[in-house]
Amino acid sequence: MPADISFSVPAKSPGYSPEIDTVELRETKDTLKAVPNEELSTDISVDPVSSTGKPKLPEMNLDKGIVGWDSQEDPSMPLNFSQNRKWALLAQITAITFVSPLSSTIFAPGATFMDKDFHNSNSLLSSFTVSVYILGYVLGPLFIAPASECWGRRPVLSATNWWYVIWQAGCAVAPNIGCLIAFRFLAGLGGAGCMTLNGGIIADLFVPEERGAANALSAIGVIFGPVIGPIFGAFIGQRAGWRWIFWVLCCLSGVITIVIQIFNKESYAPVIIARKTAKLSKELGLETKPEKFQREFTRPLRMLFLSPVIALFCTYMSLVYGLLYLLLTTLPMVYTETYHWSTELTGLASLGIGIGFFVGLVVIGLTSDKIIVKLTNWNGGIYEPEMRLPYMTLFAILIPISFFWYGWAADKAVHWIVPIIALSPFGFGMLGIFFPIQMYLIDAFPVHSASAMAALTVSRSLVGALLPMAGPQLYSSLGLGWGNSLLGFVALLMVPMPYYLWKYGGTIRKRHVIQL
Structure with missing residues (x-):
């Protein structure tokens, strides 16, 4: 058995959208390492000759050095998930994607009460306590999207959700306006996770002619969250105090995050295949060289x-x-x-x-x-x-x-x-x-x-925070x-x-x- 093997993704075939769904094993000199496919890294746009139907995906063929899916009906292939599972996963993402942008505006009416508690008379500083959350959306996606393409959607989504929950609790107990601003920014970093990954998850689970309906469901949270936020914030702030705005967000997001933690399933095909390849390499007694993430990040x-x-x-x-x-x-x-x-x-x-x-x-x-x-x-x-x-x-x-x-x-x-x-x-x-x-x-x-959505989220959030x-x-x-x-x-x-x-x-x- 050759001691040294490297991985690469085969070039796309006609009618096949550029999804990284296989790993080709081929001999090299020294180590087991990942080698990106040149054609794919040069052109990742949709193949103009592909239709909107489900693409034919490469299958496992170890005789030819191919690590792929067991068959076109492989149940671990995200496109083959049952409709119930697909829509259940999307509903979970929609729920947390409602809470995250809700947080961006829910504090706007409560800022007046916060000013009184902290004896703040600077209107610009008061406005910044609201908009600083969106600045978290500017920085977070730059790391979240590449991380999901390296390690998968599921662990990154879980990590960012819990980060968001923790810092909402921090906002609720903030001792001064400076801490509140810092905690709001940190909460925004975590809240950017679902905002960045929802588009990628739709791409993972649905073929193009199904994505419109899927995106419509996903858009419910993204669009309605900021609009409903001031309504909730005004009533909570007036009746229970501004700190309870953050306690409500913490509890609501905590429950949703627990549900996602239990029922969410990895949907990013390249990571699923990479894990299969890593398992095979381990069984063969091979060692892998750590991936270089500069290109991804x-x-x-x-x-x-x-x-x-x-x-x-x-x-x-x-x-x-x-x-x-x-x-x-x-x-x-x-x-x-x-x-x-x-x-x-x-x-x-x-x-x-x-x-x-x-x-x-x-x-x-x-x-x-x-x-x-x-x-x-x-x-x-x-x-x-x-x-x-x-x-x-x-x-x-x-x-x-x-x-x-x-x-x-x-x-x-x-x-x-x-x-x-x-x-x-x-x-x-x-x-x-x-x-x-x-x-x-x-x-x-x-x-x-996910990276494309990250670029969109970063740019719009920067303007959304400053304008x-x-x-x-x-x-x-x-x-x-x-x-x-x-x-x-x-x-x-x-x-x-x-x-x-x-x-x-x-x-x-x-x-x-x-x-x-």
Whole structure:
């Protein structure tokens, strides 16, 4: 038996999406080590000749040095999990993905009570206690996504969830505002885990024509969490005190994390195959050389800065996400100062956005996969990720319309229901942008979808954390009418981008292939 063996992934075959599902054993000189496949590392985009059906995956063949699946019906293959198991796993992720973004805004109404306890009169510092949580979303994904692609989704998700639970408890007992800011940031690092991995898990479990419905379920938490947060936070802070906001988050996330810990199952195919290979190597009496992780841990940033398509999508999503958090953090101020609402009621002002989200979720969830199937059939059975984008332009137009309407309605202090209704198009439009962008990244980069989602999460979270801090000064200088109109004009400038990426995104993606 040869003493030295190395591993590599075979080149993809026609009709096969670039999932790393096998490991080829071949002789080398000295050690057992991992050798990345050159073709795969050069091009990880979806094979343009592949359809939306389940790909034929390489099977175990030790005579040819292939470590793969036992058969196409191998039950350990994530795509072969039963529908009940797939949707149960996704429901668990959706639950924790609801709590994590909920944490980003739930403290906004409670910050007023915290200021009184800590004798804080600095409004900027008070705002920072809310937005610093999102800064955790900026740093966390840079490590979380590559770690999941090295060690698997399950251990990384569990670790980040428990980290989140611990620091929510820390926030509840924070002795001063400095500790609260530090603990909120640390909680954000853990909360970024589910936000980063949910797209990758969808790519692991579902083929493209099923991912629209799966993403619709996953989006419930991501989208509705920040909207419902101020409502919960206002009532809890008013009735039980601001510290109980964090105790509620700690208990809720703790229960969900225990359920995930018990029932979650590894879904990342390359890690499953790598474990099978490691087991075989151990049985053969071979020793492996530790993996070098530099390439993996720089992948999200390389995708963000070296892929023009990802950079454009991240820029657009960052703007929309920043506008969302600016609205959610300034709505309490607008409704207390303009309409003289109590702290408890101000959280309800975000319901307009929530209604828009709900309508958008229903419409897109019911139509997304059907549109993909039709476009694929019209394209001779060939699926392209850009097929996710055609209707984005229509949704993009709703963003500036909503800001113009909301801004001037609030500026003129018309009936309180009008600004709330005016924000519904924003919620509808944002979902119509968020949904196809996320699905595009999952479909275009299936192997490294977690890293692609990390790039998106990092960029949008950075803007989402910083832009709201400019909101009070913006409205103070320009007023609600012209302040929101300025934001509307910025959003209007971005409207052509979805159409441009729909028409030319495929060409750009294939021309600018990045080394991953």
